[in-house]
Amino acid sequence: MSGSHHTPSAGAPTLAETIAVSLARSFSDGEVGFTGLVTGDAAALFGTSIPLAAMALAQAMHAPNLTILLAGWSHNPDLQSLSVMPDSEFDAALRDLPCDAQMMTYPGPWSIRRGDIDFGFSSGVQVDVVGNINSVCIGDPTRPKVRLVGPILQPEHMTLFGREYVMMPHHARRNFVERVDYVSGVGYPGGLEGRRRLGLHHGGPEWVVTPKCIFDFDKEKGRIRLRSVHSEADLQRVVEQTGFDVDSAGVPLTAVPTQEELELLRRHVDPKGVLLGGYGIG
Amino acid sequence: MTPSTSKVGSIADAVALIPDGTRLAIGGFAIYQHPMAVVRALIRAGRRDLTVVGTVNGNEVDLLAGAGCLKRVETSYVGLEKYGLAPNFRRAVEEERIEVVDYPEVLSFDRFRASQENLTFWPCDYLGGTDVLARNPDIRIFTCPITGRSLQAVPPADPEVVVLHAIAADERGNVILPRRHLLPQGLDVIMARGCDTVIVTVEKIVPRALVRRHAEQVQIPAYKTRLVVEAPWGAHPTAVLGRYATDDAHFRDYVAASANPDGFAAYIDRYVHAPADHAAYLERIGAERLGALTELDTL
Numbered sequence: 345m346s347g348s349h350h351t352p353s354a355g356a357p358t359l360a361e362t363i364a365v366s367l368a369r370s371f372s373d374g375e376v377g378f379t380g381l382v383t384g385d386a387a388a389l390f391g392t393s394i395p396l397a398a399m400a401l402a403q404a405m406h407a408p409n410l411t412i413l414l415a416g417w418s419h420n421p422d423l424q425s426l427s428v429m430p431d432s433e434f435d436a437a438l439r440d441l442p443c444d445a446q447m448m449t450y451p452g453p454w455s456i457r458r459g460d461i462d463f464g465f466s467s468g469v470q471v472d473v474v475g476n477i478n479s480v481c482i483g484d485p486t487r488p489k490v491r492l493v494g495p496i497l498q499p500e501h502m503t504l505f506g507r508e509y510v511m512m513p514h515h516a517r518r519n520f521v522e523r524v525d526y527v528s529g530v531g532y533p534g535g536l537e538g539r540r541r542l543g544l545h546h547g548g549p550e551w552v553v554t555p556k557c558i559f560d561f562d563k564e565k566g567r568i569r570l571r572s573v574h575s576e577a578d579l580q581r582v583v584e585q586t587g588f589d590v591d592s593a594g595v596p597l598t599a600v601p602t603q604e605e606l607e608l609l610r611r612h613v614d615p616k617g618v619l620l621g622g623y624g625i626g
Numbered sequence: 627m628t629p630s631t632s633k634v635g636s637i638a639d640a641v642a643l644i645p646d647g648t649r650l651a652i653g654g655f656a657i658y659q660h661p662m663a664v665v666r667a668l669i670r671a672g673r674r675d676l677t678v679v680g681t682v683n684g685n686e687v688d689l690l691a692g693a694g695c696l697k698r699v700e701t702s703y704v705g706l707e708k709y710g711l712a713p714n715f716r717r718a719v720e721e722e723r724i725e726v727v728d729y730p731e732v733l734s735f736d737r738f739r740a741s742q743e744n745l746t747f748w749p750c751d752y753l754g755g756t757d758v759l760a761r762n763p764d765i766r767i768f769t770c771p772i773t774g775r776s777l778q779a780v781p782p783a784d785p786e787v788v789v790l791h792a793i794a795a796d797e798r799g800n801v802i803l804p805r806r807h808l809l810p811q812g813l814d815v816i817m818a819r820g821c822d823t824v825i826v827t828v829e830k831i832v833p834r835a836l837v838r839r840h841a842e843q844v845q846i847p848a849y850k851t852r853l854v855v856e857a858p859w860g861a862h863p864t865a866v867l868g869r870y871a872t873d874d875a876h877f878r879d880y881v882a883a884s885a886n887p888d889g890f891a892a893y894i895d896r897y898v899h900a901p902a903d904h905a906a907y908l909e910r911i912g913a914e915r916l917g918a919l920t921e922l923d924t925l
Binding site: 383384417431432433434435436439446447448449450452456476480485487488489490491492493494495496497498499500503504526527528529530535538539541543545594 | 655656657658682701702703704705707708711712715716719720722726728729730731732733735751752753754755756757758760763775776777806807808809810812813815816828863867868871872921923
């Protein structure tokens with residue numbers, strides 16, 4: 345980046361960078377991570393760009409053998425060659441993006457039921473206290489107030505993948521509810537024992553990531569809990585803007601990126617700011 | 627020697643194979659490569675009570691929903707990807723004019739694999755706790771005779787008719803896929819293999835000699851196809867991989883028009899009812915616009 349007047353190491357970490365670093369640290373070498381191609385500003389950032397940056401950072405740090413699945417089918421795409429984020433799943437631009445392998449049909453390279461996918465990223469309009477997610481409708485499903493897109497791959501994400509990161513681009517009471525209006529992806533109703541009774545012996549939501557905090561789960565009890573908040577001010581906002589009770593006592597701040605992690609993100613993973621919008625931008 | 631039978635017909639022939647009430651699968655995926663010339667012709671013909679059984683659906687279902695052609699949709703997704711929710715489908719569902727049966731995405735693919743193998747169900751073990759299972763009486767619980775585990779039996783897709791759009795076929799009905807294809811084209815093949823009435827519209831009907839030089843790209847052989855129709859730009863406004871791109875401006879106009887029923891009515895008047903046929907539709911879109919969408923796949 346010679347000639348740039350920016351100093352890559354300058355500037356406090358942005359929210360997107362902080363979240364990407366937390367995610368990156370949670371991935372292990374050799375894992376396969378699956379992200380869809382989400383569109384729309386905040387939704388794309390949370391659903392696709394942050395996950396991609398996190399996986400690429402993990403590859404550069406401690407997980408050189410991690411496999412990135414972009415849009416579920418492009419294996420280890422050349423993210424650095426992008427000048428804009430792709431916004432179409434199956435067009436010529438993504439077809440021509442250099443990568444290790446492509447999925448040209450179904451069944452394809454991965455065997456979803458054999459557990460080939462270690463973790464994935466999904467989203468929904470609602471998430472509830474047991475970690476169920478919903479992308480089907482708002483209101484009574486037999487006569488919905490709002491019909492949304494449908495379950496898509498959520499049932500598979502939440503059961504066949506090793507673990508799931510639920511990426512929520514907005515944090516408002518209507519998104520975080522006691523009980524979702526439609527369970528399209530199943531969490532921990534009745535805890536792990538409850539999941540076993542449903543015939544589910546694998547997977548489930550790991551984290552729920554929002555612009556204000558990260559939730560994880562007491563999986564035995566089957567209850568969502570606050571893991572960290574992104575700033576001191578977010579602590580009160582999370583309590584106010586979550587539609588279920590949140591125990592905020594003793595909750596730490598989300599871990600701060602190290603200088604090495606920030607430099608790798610800014611110089612190597614995302615030098616053009618295509619994924620995270622450029623350093624210094626909150 | 628007796629000559630082989632030509633499968634070539636017209637879009638009107640295609641519509642005649644899809645009467646009211648047909649259980650129909652439409653090729654393509656989300657906003658990619660749908661047989662839109664046939665979809666528009668179905669609306670023009672006033673088809674009613676169709677069931678669309680699909681995987682990941684988009685503007686083709688939205689158009690049929692808005693035009694009142696649909697009774698039921700079985701799928702994992704109806705939406706317009708970067709162009710947002712499917713506005714006419716959404717309105718129809720919220721007003722209870724269409725019944726929707728929600729399936730998970732991979733399972734929606736597997737339903738067509740079940741049809742391909744002529745199975746009466748596809749086994750599944752991951753629907754517990756979802757409303758996909760709780761709200762679908764067609765999915766039955768059974769005990770695995772080998773392990774004793776409780777499993778779900780998911781009904782096959784079993785479309786009565788499949789209609790899809792491809793780049794080329796010969797007169798006999800051998801259908802060519804581009805060498806560098808992606809999941810939408812791959813899923814078209816699975817759909818076609820699980821149905822006895824397969825209609826393929828193509829950008830170009832080509833000589834058999836050309837097909838025989840590219841036999842490794844023929845994924846749907848002639849004995850699987852019932853009807854082949856030449857429909858250049860037949861997927862517009864969706865893309866055909868390797869031939870032309872999505873008509874972004876048209877999609878944006880479509881979404882803007884669909885903000886209310888009157889706007890949508892004006893849209894289908896202009897682009898579906900007023901043009902008498904596919905050729906007239908292309909005239910309306912215009913050569914300049916179509917030319918600008920052309921993609922050069924190889925040099």
